[in-house]
Amino acid sequence: MSEIKITVNVDGYLAVNKYSVDEENAHIELVDDPDTAEFLKLVRVCPAGLYKVDEDGTKHFDYSGCLECGTCRIACGDTIIAKWRYPEPTMGVQYRYG
Numbered sequence: 001m002s003e004i005k006i007t008v009n010v011d012g013y014l015a016v017n018k019y020s021v022d023e024e025n026a027h028i029e030l031v032d033d034p035d036t037a038e039f040l041k042l043v044r045v046c047p048a049g050l051y052k053v054d055e056d057g058t059k060h061f062d063y064s065g066c067l068e069c070g071t072c073r074i075a076c077g078d079t080i081i082a083k084w085r086y087p088e089p090t091m092g093v094q095y096r097y098g
């Protein structure tokens with residue numbers, strides 16, 4: 001059986017989207033000092049790669065590139081996601097298919 005290899009440049013697709021970031025009103029917020037194991041789940045599942053951990057273990061999250069997929073809410077909505085809702089009207093992601 002032949003092997004099919006498909007390579008997709010996800011960053012390239014994400015780069016064509018347009019984001020209107022509500023700087024005053026984050027639509028996703030985490031609890032203070034989120035549990036590391038829970039946070040690492042989000043590092044793995046967020047399709048936009050918005051959850052990151054530095055080499056020194058510092059956790060980072062930036063909602064400004066959010067795709068509004070809800071994956072983090074499903075994965076950790078009962079643990080470290082303190083707030084999740086869609087952005088206000090006219091804010092958030094606008095998908096572009098270039």
Ligand code: SF4
Binds near residue numbers: 046050067071072
């Ligand atoms: S809603 Fe989706 S894209 Fe946005 S932070 Fe959560 S997992 Fe990432």
